[in-house]
Amino acid sequence: MKLLLLHRTALLGLLATEALLFFSQFDARQFGEARQCWEQSELGMHLAGAMAVGVVAALLLCGNEKLLRAIGQIAAHSPRYRKSWLLLGHLAGALAFFMLTRLVISEELHHARRPLALLFLWASTGLASVLFWLAAGVAFNRHSLQSHPVWYALGSGMVFGFVGFCVGRFTMRYLWVGVGGPTVWATRHLLGIFCPEVVYKSETATLGTPAFTAVIAPSCIGYEGMGLMILFFGGYVWLFWKELRLQRALLLLPVAIALMWLANVLRLVVLILIGTWLSPELAMEGFHAQAGWLGFLAVSLGLVAATLRPKSVPEPTAHMTSVSFNPTLAYLAPLFVLLVTAMVTSAFSIGLDSLYPLCALAGAAALWSFRGEYAGWIRNWSWEAIVFGLAVVPIWVALVPNAPQTAESMRTSLEAWPRAWAAAWLVLRVIGYVVVTPLAEELAFRGFLMRKLIGREFENVPMGEFSWFSLLVSAALFGLAHHDWLPGMAAGIIYSLALYRRKQLADAVVAHATSNAGLAAYVFMTGNWSLMS
Numbered sequence: 146m147k148l149l150l151l152h153r154t155a156l157l158g159l160l161a162t163e164a165l166l167f168f169s170q171f172d173a174r175q176f177g178e179a180r181q182c183w184e185q186s187e188l189g190m191h192l193a194g195a196m197a198v199g200v201v202a203a204l205l206l207c208g209n210e211k212l213l214r215a216i217g218q219i220a221a222h223s224p225r226y227r228k229s230w231l232l233l234g235h236l237a238g239a240l241a242f243f244m245l246t247r248l249v250i251s252e253e254l255h256h257a258r259r260p261l262a263l264l265f266l267w268a269s270t271g272l273a274s275v276l277f278w279l280a281a282g283v284a285f286n287r288h289s290l291q292s293h294p295v296w297y298a299l300g301s302g303m304v305f306g307f308v309g310f311c312v313g314r315f316t317m318r319y320l321w322v323g324v325g326g327p328t329v330w331a332t333r334h335l336l337g338i339f340c341p342e343v344v345y346k347s348e349t350a351t352l353g354t355p356a357f358t359a360v361i362a363p364s365c366i367g368y369e370g371m372g373l374m375i376l377f378f379g380g381y382v383w384l385f386w387k388e389l390r391l392q393r394a395l396l397l398l399p400v401a402i403a404l405m406w407l408a409n410v411l412r413l414v415v416l417i418l419i420g421t422w423l424s425p426e427l428a429m430e431g432f433h434a435q436a437g438w439l440g441f442l443a444v445s446l447g448l449v450a451a452t453l454r455p456k457s458v459p460e461p462t463a464h465m466t467s468v469s470f471n472p473t474l475a476y477l478a479p480l481f482v483l484l485v486t487a488m489v490t491s492a493f494s495i496g497l498d499s500l501y502p503l504c505a506l507a508g509a510a511a512l513w514s515f516r517g518e519y520a521g522w523i524r525n526w527s528w529e530a531i532v533f534g535l536a537v538v539p540i541w542v543a544l545v546p547n548a549p550q551t552a553e554s555m556r557t558s559l560e561a562w563p564r565a566w567a568a569a570w571l572v573l574r575v576i577g578y579v580v581v582t583p584l585a586e587e588l589a590f591r592g593f594l595m596r597k598l599i600g601r602e603f604e605n606v607p608m609g610e611f612s613w614f615s616l617l618v619s620a621a622l623f624g625l626a627h628h629d630w631l632p633g634m635a636a637g638i639i640y641s642l643a644l645y646r647r648k649q650l651a652d653a654v655v656a657h658a659t660s661n662a663g664l665a666a667y668v669f670m671t672g673n674w675s676l677m678s
Contacts, residue, residue, distance in 0.1 A: 158276060159640065163239055164544070164631065165248075195324070231281040237275030245270055325350075325366040328406070332361070332413045339418060352413070357420030357428065359413070367409030370441055374405045375444050401448045408440030426495050435492035442485065464534040472604045475518040476593035483508035497558040502570060505577030508585055519588075522608075526651035533643035534659025537636045541664060541676070542631040548675035554675040575665050578677060583657035586623070591644050591653045592639065595619045609648030616641050636660060 149208040159499045244266040330343075332352060337343050340354050362428075378398055416436065422426035425561035486507040490500035498504075512519075559567045598615035620641060624634030668677050 148281045156278065156281060157642075164635065167243065213369060225541065233278050234279035235274050238277055241270040242267065242274055244249050246464050248645075272590060283673070294331055318378040325361070325363065328366045328410060328413075329361055331407075331410045332417075335414050336417060339414075340421065353417045354421045356418060357425050359420070359428075361413070361419060364493065365409075365413065367406045370405040370409055370437060373441060374444065374448075377441075381449065395453055397448060401444055402557050404444045404447075405441065406443060409437070412436040412440055424495065427493065427581065431494050437486045439485075439488055439492065472518070473593070476514040476588045478515065479508055479511040479581075481590040483581065485590045497555050498572070499558070499562070501577065502573040505573045505581050508577065509583040512581065512584055522649060522651050523654075524651070525649050526655045527647060527649070529646065530643050530652035530655040531659045533639050534656035537639050537656070537660035538663035538667065539628075540635050540639075541632045541660070542667060544635070545629045545676060546671060551675040552673055556672070574677070578665055579658055579662045583654050587640065587650060587654045587657055590619050590623050590626075591640060592650050594622065595641065595644075607642050608650055611645055 223357055329350070329352060333345055334341055336352075336354075342355055344354060345352050345353070346566065351358050353359050353360050375398075378401065416428050416432055419432050458467075483504060486504045487498070487501075490503050491498050494500055559571070562570070592602060592608070595615045596603040596608070596610065598618055599610055599612055600606045616638065620634045620637030623637035624630040624632075627633035640653045641657050643651040644650060664676055668674055
């Protein structure tokens with residue numbers, strides 16, 4: 146066991162060292178040229194993104210429990226020479242990735258004969274390096290891979306992604322008239338109820354009022370929301386078909402698609418009204434970015450509520466002394482409330498989220514409502530967890546690029562507010578950042594997701610149960626949930642190590658809270674407000 150722990154620690158240390166060396170040599174802003182070149186090939190960018198999403202969806206849906214068991218059964222009994230070759234493959238891939246990075250961020254990229262081929266080669270070497278690193282840690286067994294549905298899930302994911310990409314391109318090119326016409330017509334007439342004069346130019350698809358107009362682009366007609374609803378519905382039926390009223394679900398699918406279309410029409414109407422009556426900046430910078438997701442959440446949650454079978458509640462007996470909470474709800478509700486509230490407040494804010502105190506209060510209220518579920522472990526933390534949390538601070542500061550414009554914008558907004566409101570905002574921002582957010586995120590990622598990736602009934606999986614798959618997937622998703630993916634993933638791994646040490650979720654919470662407290666102190670000392678944006 147000690148040898149295995151040493152092996153895992155050495156691999157994580159190797160990856161962390163490589164990441165620090167990489168970002169000490171390259172600034173994230175240097176990749177702007179590569180990004181511009183990549184964006185010149187819109188087709189390739191969308192295809193790669195769609196196939197990546199398809200692979201992830203297939204891993205989580207198509208493989209399902211069998212895939213997770215297959216990955217768990219991949220034995221770590223490969224001969225030492227195979228592990229050595231895998232480690233050498235990782236080092237070779239990392240070296241090639243490092244050397245190609247110098248070319249990608251240099252001016253030579255634009256002078257290359259095939260710049261997109263160079264970019265694909267650069268991305269491929271990085272991916273190969275990561276895969277070799279995973280293989281060296283998990284020690285994949287060739288025969289177990291052939292006998293389980295791993296390749297089926299990966300292949301089907303790429304197929305689903307390719308099909309989804311083709312459908313999306315077809316929809317944008319050929320269904321604009323079919324869906325766009327009714328969307329513009331409904332928006333015009335609904336807007337006319339509130340505004341006596343509606344401005345519409347068909348040649349430029351411009352719609353609005355004399356005070357504010359917006360271009361109704363193909364991406365605004367609502368087909369993305371309808372397609373997302375179909376994908377959500379498919380995954381929802383796949384995962385919960387035993388608990389569903391299936392006939393009602395199938396009947397409600399067309400209703401849900403129509404509601405998504407209607408929600409998009411309402412989004413366009415409210416956008417134009419906000420731009421006309423309140424502020425064009427608020428309409429475009431705040432509401433426009435969040436309203437679509439709010440509509441999708443409202444319709445999808447309504448679909449879930451209408452199709453789940455109500456569970457039978459047993460008659461109370463003398464032995465039933467208390468009401469038990471739904472464990473999934475207790476672990477996920479605080480983060481869900483926090484995220485939804487943040488979407489609502491940012492939709493009605495320009496730049497700095499002036500209504501953030503509502504997020505902190507809503508998240509704290511959700512945590513308080515489930516306090517009985519947390520009472521058994523919340524006090525069982527160790528001082529060593531603080532060390533794990535402090536280790537995240539220099540990593541975060543080193544890997545997150547400085548954004549002076551963001552920091553200056555936050556300082557300007559705070560100075561423009563009344564002093565009492567600015568002080569109250571800062572106090573609640575720190576409380577939310579140091580107390581509410583760590584509790585909500587650790588409950589969701591380390592308390593729920595890491596165990597859910599090991600077994601369907603997550604509450605039956607012991608807290609702190611280790612698997613490479615759950616560690617890396619949960620850390621990757623934790624990174625994606627943050628604006629800066631790499632430091633977020635590194636932080637997720639460190640919080641997981643704090644959890645593994647004593648099998649106590651409280652240690653992960655304290656480590657996370659310590660990191661955020663250290664970053665908050667660094668921000669107040671240096672004025673680099675972009676770290677808390």
